[in-house]
Amino acid sequence: MKFNTKTIHGGQKHDPAYGSVMPPIYQTSTYAQSTPGGHKGYEYSRTHNPTRSALENALASIENGNHGLAFGSGLAAIDAVLKLLEPGDEVVSTNDLYGGTYRLFTKIYERFGIKFHFIGMNNASHIEEYITPDTKLIWVETPTNPMMNIIDIMATSKIAKKHNVLLAVDNTFATPYLQQPLDMGADIVMHSVTKYLGGHSDLVMGALIVKDKELADQLYFIQNASGAVCGPQDSFLALRGIKTLHIRMQRHCENGKAVAEYLASHPKIENVYWPGFKNHKSYEVAKSQMNGFGGMVSFTTKGNNYEEAIKIVENLKVFTLAESLGGVESLAGHPASMTHASIPKEEREKTGVVDSLIRLSIGIEDIDDLIADLKQAIG
Numbered sequence: 257m258k259f260n261t262k263t264i265h266g267g268q269k270h271d272p273a274y275g276s277v278m279p280p281i282y283q284t285s286t287y288a289q290s291t292p293g294g295h296k297g298y299e300y301s302r303t304h305n306p307t308r309s310a311l312e313n314a315l316a317s318i319e320n321g322n323h324g325l326a327f328g329s330g331l332a333a334i335d336a337v338l339k340l341l342e343p344g345d346e347v348v349s350t351n352d353l354y355g356g357t358y359r360l361f362t363k364i365y366e367r368f369g370i371k372f373h374f375i376g377m378n379n380a381s382h383i384e385e386y387i388t389p390d391t392k393l394i395w396v397e398t399p400t401n402p403m404m405n406i407i408d409i410m411a412t413s414k415i416a417k418k419h420n421v422l423l424a425v426d427n428t429f430a431t432p433y434l435q436q437p438l439d440m441g442a443d444i445v446m447h448s449v450t451k452y453l454g455g456h457s458d459l460v461m462g463a464l465i466v467k468d469k470e471l472a473d474q475l476y477f478i479q480n481a482s483g484a485v486c487g488p489q490d491s492f493l494a495l496r497g498i499k500t501l502h503i504r505m506q507r508h509c510e511n512g513k514a515v516a517e518y519l520a521s522h523p524k525i526e527n528v529y530w531p532g533f534k535n536h537k538s539y540e541v542a543k544s545q546m547n548g549f550g551g552m553v554s555f556t557t558k559g560n561n562y563e564e565a566i567k568i569v570e571n572l573k574v575f576t577l578a579e580s581l582g583g584v585e586s587l588a589g590h591p592a593s594m595t596h597a598s599i600p601k602e603e604r605e606k607t608g609v610v611d612s613l614i615r616l617s618i619g620i621e622d623i624d625d626l627i628a629d630l631k632q633a634i635g
C-alpha cells in the first residue's frame with residue numbers, strides 16, 4: 257500500500273459490530289467478562305482500548321513499523337523511552353532540542369542517575385566521541401526545533417548499530433509523509449501527535465512506533481505500568497487527523513517554501529532557517545532523507561533586537577501568536593520568551609536561539625494572505 261492510501265486505510269478494519277467506517281469512540285473504562293478472564297481481548301482501558309488500538313495500528317502503518325503505542329502527550333511518549341534505561345546509563349542527544357524534552361532529560365532523569373551529552377550532530381561522526389560502554393540511547397530530533405538543523409539518520413543509525421545502542425528519532429517536524437526513520441535504521445520513532453499528525457490543534461497526544469517485537473513488549477509494559485495513556489475521544493480525533501496528513505503536508509510544504517523565499521528576499525531579515533535552501537548546511541542530507549522540506553521556517557531580523565521581534569509577532573493578524581505547531585492554521589512563536597524560555601539564555605544562544613529569532617509554523621491558508629500578513633507585520 258502506498259503512503260497516501262495508508263493514511264486512510266493503514267491498519268484499519270471496519271468495526272465488527274455494525275460495519276461503521278470509522279471506529280466508534282469506545283468511551284469505557286472496563287469490559288464485561290462472561291467468566292473470569294473470559295473477555296473479547298479488552299479488560300481495562302489503561303491496558304487497551306479499541307479506539308486507541310485502531311489509532312495505534314494506523315500509527316504503525318504510516319511509519320512502516322510493526323507496533324504503535326499512543327500516550328497522553330509527546331512528553332509522556334519520551335518519558336516511556338527513558339524508562340527503558342537504568343541509573344548509570346548514558347544518552348547522547350541532539351543539543352538543539354525541543355525545550356520540554358531538554359527539561360525532562362535534565363530536570364527529571366538526571367536526578368535518577370542518567371547522564372546526558374547534548375551535542376551538535378550536523379556531523380554524525382562527532383557522535384562516536386561521546387559513546388562509552390554505558391551509552392544506551394541516541395536521541396535525535398531532525399529537523400531540529402527551532403533551528404532546522406538536519407541530522408543524517410542513516411549515518412547515525414550505523415553508529416548506533418556498531419555500538420549496540422538504541423536510536424530514537426523525534427519525527428514530529430517531518431512526519432512520516434516526509435521522512436520514515438525506521439526504514440533508515442532507527443529503532444524507535446517518537447511523535448508529538450499534538451502537532452502535524454493530529455493536525456487541527458485540538459488535542460495533546462504522543463506516540464512511539466517500533467519494528468522490533470521485544471522492544472515493543474518492553475514499551476507496552478511501561479505504557480501499562482506507568483499509565484500515561486490517551487483517551488478514546490482523543491484517539492478518534494488523531495485518527496481523523498491522520499486521514500488527511502498527506503494532503504495537508506503537501507500544502508504545508510508549498511506554503512513553507514513560498515514563505516521561506518519571501519523572507520529571504522526581505523531587506524530587514526538577517527537569516528532564514530529552512531532546509532530547502534541550497535545553501536542550508538545540510539541541504540544534501542535533507543534532500544536525500546526527506547520527501548520535501550516541511551512547513552516550519554525560522555528567521556532572525558537584522559540588529560537582533562528583542563523588542564522588534566516581539567512587535568512583529570504581536571502585529572501578525574492571520575498568523576496566531578501561540579506555542580505549538582503543525583495545525584492547519586499558521587502560528588508564530590518567539591522561542592526565547594516562549595518554547596525555549598526553560599533553557600538558560602547562554603545555553604540557547606549557543607544553538608542559535610537568539611533574541612530576534614521567530615519561528616513560524618506555516619498553515620494551509622491561501623499563500624497570498626500569509627505573505628501579506630508577514631509584509632505588514634515586518635514592515
Ligand SMILES: *Cc1c(COP(=O)(O)O)cnc(C)c1O
Pocket residue numbers: 329330331332354356357397401426428429447448449450451460461462
Ligand atoms: C511539542 C513537541 C514535543 C512534546 O510533545 P507534547 O505533545 O507537547 O508533549 C516533543 N518534540 C517536539 C519536536 C515537539 O514539537
